Amino acid sequence: MKTLVRIVRGHPVISAFALIKLVAHLVINASGGYDYFRDEFYYIACTERLDWGYVDHPPLSIILLWLSRLLFGDSISALRLLPALGGAGTVVVTGLLVRELGGGKRAQLLALLAVVIAPILLALSDFYSMNAFEPLFWIGAALVLLRIINGGSQRQWLTFGLLMGLGLQNKHSMVFFAVASVVGFLLTPERKLLISRWTLLGGIVAGVLFLPNLFWQIAHDWPTLEFAQNAQQWKNLPMSPLQFFTAQIMFQHPLTLPLWLGGLVSLLFHPRLRPYRSFGFAFLLLFALFVLQRGKPYYLSPFFPLLLAAGASTFERYLERRRWKWIAPAYATALAVGGLVTAPLVLPILPVEIYVRYAEPFGVATMRTERHAQTQLPQMFADRFGWREMVKTVADVVETLLPEERTKAIIYCQNYGEAGAMEFFGRSHNLPPVVSGHNNYWLWGVPRDSVRVVIIVGGNASDHQRYVTSVEQRAFHTHPYAMRYESDLPIYVGRGLKMPLANIWPITRHYN
Numbered sequence: 001m002k003t004l005v006r007i008v009r010g011h012p013v014i015s016a017f018a019l020i021k022l023v024a025h026l027v028i029n030a031s032g033g034y035d036y037f038r039d040e041f042y043y044i045a046c047t048e049r050l051d052w053g054y055v056d057h058p059p060l061s062i063i064l065l066w067l068s069r070l071l072f073g074d075s076i077s078a079l080r081l082l083p084a085l086g087g088a089g090t091v092v093v094t095g096l097l098v099r100e101l102g103g104g105k106r107a108q109l110l111a112l113l114a115v116v117i118a119p120i121l122l123a124l125s126d127f128y129s130m131n132a133f134e135p136l137f138w139i140g141a142a143l144v145l146l147r148i149i150n151g152g153s154q155r156q157w158l159t160f161g162l163l164m165g166l167g168l169q170n171k172h173s174m175v176f177f178a179v180a181s182v183v184g185f186l187l188t189p190e191r192k193l194l195i196s197r198w199t200l201l202g203g204i205v206a207g208v209l210f211l212p213n214l215f216w217q218i219a220h221d222w223p224t225l226e227f228a229q230n231a232q233q234w235k236n237l238p239m240s241p242l243q244f245f246t247a248q249i250m251f252q253h254p255l256t257l258p259l260w261l262g263g264l265v266s267l268l269f270h271p272r273l274r275p276y277r278s279f280g281f282a283f284l285l286l287f288a289l290f291v292l293q294r295g296k297p298y299y300l301s302p303f304f305p306l307l308l309a310a311g312a313s314t315f316e317r318y319l320e321r322r323r324w325k326w327i328a329p330a331y332a333t334a335l336a337v338g339g340l341v342t343a344p345l346v347l348p349i350l351p352v353e354i355y356v357r358y359a360e361p362f363g364v365a366t367m368r369t370e371r372h373a374q375t376q377l378p379q380m381f382a383d384r385f386g387w388r389e390m391v392k393t394v395a396d397v398v399e400t401l402l403p404e405e406r407t408k409a410i411i412y413c414q415n416y417g418e419a420g421a422m423e424f425f426g427r428s429h430n431l432p433p434v435v436s437g438h439n440n441y442w443l444w445g446v447p448r449d450s451v452r453v454v455i456i457v458g459g460n461a462s463d464h465q466r467y468v469t470s471v472e473q474r475a476f477h478t479h480p481y482a483m484r485y486e487s488d489l490p491i492y493v494g495r496g497l498k499m500p501l502a503n504i505w506p507i508t509r510h511y512n
Helices: 002-010 014-028 038-047 060-072 081-100 105-117 121-122 134-149 156-170 174-186 189-194 196-221 221-236 242-254 255-270 271-292 297-322 327-346 352-362 389-401 417-427 440-443 499-507
Strands: 409-413 434-436 455-457 468-477 489-497
Touching: 014 081, 014 105, 038 060, 038 417, 038 440, 060 156, 081 105, 081 189, 081 297, 105 121, 105 255, 105 297, 105 327, 121 242, 121 297, 121 327, 121 417, 134 156, 134 174, 134 189, 134 271, 134 297, 156 174, 156 196, 174 189, 174 221, 174 271, 189 271, 189 297, 189 468, 196 221, 242 255, 242 271, 242 297, 255 271, 255 297, 255 327, 271 297, 297 327, 389 409, 389 417, 389 455, 389 468, 389 489, 409 417, 417 434, 434 440, 455 468
Parallel strands: 409 434, 409 455
Antiparallel strands: 455 489, 468 489
């Protein structure tokens, strides 16, 4: 608390921007924010089955969500409090990066504005996921490295190791930042800073913190590796380097391009920033790595606050030497106006019908990072619609079962979004147990030993007939704004398993 008070008193500009971002998200979520996002249902399901790992993510974000649910409940505004705080924290650390790079108040103003209006950071702070906290770990670690380069105590490698370990327990992509940072150091004279017992101790701290998840991976035959390989091959949309670069422009906001691109060039070539050249090399390495691995464009987003900080500090000095100080407020005004224009594209501010008309000229609905067919809405919004209606449709089908059938029934869903929503909203309908072969739901298995009736959400009858004696379609779920694969879903009732569940269950597994 004392550290927080010190930051507020000593850095009023930083504190003001962090507060603006926090309040904006809190107000939006308090007003409804459309509805729960599909991944939020899955994370809630994970909190009810705490473990040291999950197929598609480490445990830290789940532990934080478990604590949040315990303290604040399950409402949308409560669920999204921590992501909003994570976004505000990213703003604070960005401001500290500017100061560490020698920037003054004008540089802080520009960098903080650019971070606040970045569409991708606005979107990631608006619903619960591990991605809401990832930028905080990346740039927090970068801030520690900057302080070490600037002559800070070598003991700060322990802090770096702490952030690495916690970051890895939040999302495994933290390892990419760590590797890129070390390679960047090795390519510059700052490599000498790696030769220290504190560096080794920091690495040990990171390793010890990550061990529980590592042991979980070993015990479960490395499911996350299979998940990542399947996502690269079947899910993520391949992009050329130019497409990936263009996506960065859109995700960070087109008006911030001069700032972050200037920051990258400054880190690589400006004499004043020569000690920090390793970060420029790290960015280039990460860019190439994510393109080659078919990574989604937003994977690179946690690095951009550092580029913005470097660009803003260089831009400030450039203007001061030429007495063009008026350009800074003019550019800041343009950023603010541009941010207000694009914010409704990534935040659930507008009614859906108005949003569709507003977003159409920008082509937001056509921007894709996965191979799924789109609807009128981009996926980040489409995945907030149709869940309640889907559960109600299934509940109506359950009501048609005989009492003795309900005690021997399960609900099978095609993916974790459907399964999570069915569990979350299904509580009020007293639904049978929910199962799925998707990601960690497959590991959780089937809670009933004797199953006679399977209510199946989606798929087609011919496939289902391979496993049950009779299949009857009882209902049909559709929603105009949901993703295509979550709309137009038949609801089947299958009876009479043709083989034991122990033989069927391995076939259902799909990690992606």
